[in-house]
Amino acid sequence: MVTKVAVTPSTPVFTRNPLWISTRGPKIHVRQNHWPSYGILTPTHPQSSSPKAPFRFDTGYALHAKRTTRPLPPPFLAPPSSSFSEPLTTARLSVKGELIRGLNNGDDAVLVGENFLGVNDGVGAWATKPQGHAALWSRLLLHFWALEVERRFDCNLTPDPVDYLQRAYEETKQATSSPNEWLGTTTSITALLHCNFASDGTPTPLLYVTNIGDCKVLVIRPSEEKILFGSKEQWHWFDCPMQLGTNSVDTPKRDAVLSKVALEEDDIVLALSDGVLDNLWEQEVLTIILDSVKKWDEGRNEEKDLGWAPPAAFAEQRMVYVARELLKAALTIAQDPFAESPFMERGIEEGLAIEGGKMDDISVVVGSCKKTEC
Secondary structure, three states: OEEEEOOOOOOOOOOOOOOOOOOOOOOOOOOOOOOOEEEOOOOOOOOOOOOOOOEEEEEEEEEEOOOOOOOOOOOOEEOOOOOOOOOHHHOEEEEOOEEOOOEEEOOEEEEEOOOEEEEEEEOHHHHHOOOEOHHHHHHHHHHHHHHHHHHHOOOOOOOOHHHHHHHHHHHHHHHOOOOOOOEOEEEEEEEEEEEEEOOOOOEEEEEEEEEEOOOEEEEEEOOOOEEEEEOOOOEEEOOEEOOEEOOOOOOHHHHOEEEEEEOOOOOEEEEEOHHHHOOOOHHHHHHHHHHHHHHHHOOOOOOOOOOOOOOHHHOOOHHHHHHHHHHHHHHHHHOOOOOOOHHHHHHHHOOOOOOOOOOOOEEEEEEEEEEOOO
16 A cells, blocks of 8 residues: 655646647537436435534536446346336345445446545456456445445544455455356545544544546645646556456555545545546646536526436536536547547557547546535
8 A cells, every 4th residue: 555645736727728629620519329417425325324524525426428337237236026016116236235335337336425435447348258247346346435434434533445445345356256256347536535633623624535546536626726636547558557356466455545635625526537537638627627616606507408407406506517517528528539638648658549539438526525514
């Protein structure tokens, strides 16, 4: 395990048009093969409660899958049990009697709670293998990590998110080995909102970021219009990130990176799959986030394209709007074969003839740090 302390570099605001769409080709319109999905929190067990802490996240997420998400296999997907007339919508996603936390987005999985955020990116190549199921691996790893947080979170104790991830990894290996074997690997990024206490007992928010692979957490401070922190991607070689699972030599205990970031109220924490950052540079992300917050605060957040409009229940959710705007920007570049993109830039550096954006599962999870109301 490598531990580092986050620094706070001064980052200028990116002022040019954040959508780098080349003029060499025709104008590109986003083709929505799958509708985006939005939400505030991912499902938890009805009897579980969020860990109580002085600070919480005001959350939202926006997801777009490259292809239809594969259903989880039995025994993780339990069909209705009471009668044949029971609606199929009552099918249960569970493991060891626990409702599986989080959601899948293609091969990605996301976790959104008041005290934690997470994005895992399952390696899609496993779909070509017999018994390969990357979406199962990405989802279970987040599920077991969430259970560790729920069981062990205590504001008066120092958390150990890397140990949470190690235990989640071991539980995932066990769950995918019996009664049926399921193969897969996944990257992982999680952010746990905790706190420090000053000598007078005053709490201040402290973020624990745990990373293995190429998903990223960015922390943006709107009051200073800068990126406060960005996790570092981990690679074996180009387009092969460090990952956990079948045949991988990587483990959380040895390879995960833990970062601690001192937050302030209203700081925005982003957990992003590589489907975002293969298509947008970090400075573009900063510009989009700051612009969307400003538009919302000024009441200029009306969505004219009904294909992008969220359900009415989420229409007045600030962080859902912010997540949606970032998703739209990433998807626009991903579907533009003439756009400049970070993925294209890295490919050229490797001597590869790559042009345009990269179509992938795109997962955006957003949390704004708030003081918990008594």
